[in-house]
Amino acid sequence: MPEFAINKITLNELSYEQAVEACARHGFAGITPWLDDLKHLTPAQARKVADDAGVSIAGFCNAGLFALHGKGGMDNAVDAARHSIDYAAEFGATTIVTVVGGLLPDSKSIPDARKFAFDGMVRIAEHASNTPVRLALEPLHPMYTPDWSMVGSLSDANDWCDRLDNGVGLTVDAYHVWWDPDFEVEIARAASAGRLLSFHISDWLVPTGHMLLDRGMPGDGVIDLTAMWQTMTNAGYGDYIEVEIFSERLWKQDPDAFLAELKNRCNIAFPA
């Protein structure tokens, strides 16, 4: 019986407290907040909000993005990631979505950017290994390579995990990897290394009007979510199906109507 969680970005217009309430009301068992959602709360307070509503902590966003402030910004980026990991640990999350970052500002060098990001990963993986929180490295769709992630495929993400060898696992987001003909092979590889930590879903719309903010509800696009879920469960994944939708269009909908429809869509795509 699949259990569903909501990534807080899916309810971008709501506060964390409202989102937790809404999850409880619509039968979403877990929530994954972003650190920015919780700025006004201590980790214990944030946890209590979820506990009081009977909603579990599915995950936490996020760590990484090492290149964002340039070569001189590495220490700050690592400090910020450590802070996120520590907050996540106190909050009671067991994983943190980790996105390695894109090109360095004013540079086109992929090798330089990859080395920079990898060095950052080494530093925060070391830190995370002393906490109950595992880094869940998320390969992003190759259209996000320049801005957000030098790691654009499951194969590459598995390679990074192998090289880091420090408890680092994977976030598998259907939107980012659905196109990959090696999906089954790389999921099996990740499973055998015990690193399938999270599964995010949304849908790829045809056409897509905006590269970041036009994801669809399950069923509105072309991703065979049912087949991907089958692959995940066959590989032994048994954790949440987490809905993560960036969509300016859907963010404007009435949250209750949206969540009711979303739950329907989830039940269709992922039958018990």
Next chain:
Amino acid sequence: MPEFAINKITLNELSYEQAVEACARHGFAGITPWLDDLKHLTPAQARKVADDAGVSIAGFCNAGLFALHGKGGMDNAVDAARHSIDYAAEFGATTIVTVVGGLLPDSKSIPDARKFAFDGMVRIAEHASNTPVRLALEPLHPMYTPDWSMVGSLSDANDWCDRLDNGVGLTVDAYHVWWDPDFEVEIARAASAGRLLSFHISDWLVPTGHMLLDRGMPGDGVIDLTAMWQTMTNAGYGDYIEVEIFSERLWKQDPDAFLAELKNRCNIAFPA
């Protein structure tokens, strides 16, 4: 000394005859037209236009897109591809850009779409092998998987060429594969199989406003074209650097001003 060619789509507002003239005027040695550009000309007439202007035939667009008209449309798609190949042969092109097509209409199955496209490739590769024209399979960026191409990486494209084993080569388009950390490895693999047939360039803009129609001029984006060219030449590629820019913005510019600037950009990115 690199030689430059223009893919006709780059001069979308011009006729074929105007584009050939413009290439000659601005020092672009070759042109790659699309079949649609030549509808009013026999292959011999089209060739004479280029010959008279002293412009070479760099390539031809295109064959493939098997899924476009659904499962029942395979024979028509193959016939259309054969016609394009035959036209290209009479025209004097030695390669034809080949794009395998996306998902079948009303289907989300990647395995089905890949099998369908591969079957089509077998049929047209057989046909091409009896002509002087080689299929130049072009992997497209994974953001085009649903619409245009089940083959989204050089690794996958090399695998398809290995399996087809019928003289099929590759078009390497920087816009589609620049993000790939395996670029060097796969270019070397392609070169050792004698299948590096074409090299297309443009630039990836950050941000990109439209997935299809917002490519940039060399130098306006984040692609390290100089490094990619170095990899290509190190692998033994010695044919044209072909500019292929889909851009509603650039298509509106004055063609002569545009081509003069484009030539400058090419000379900067690819120094002699």
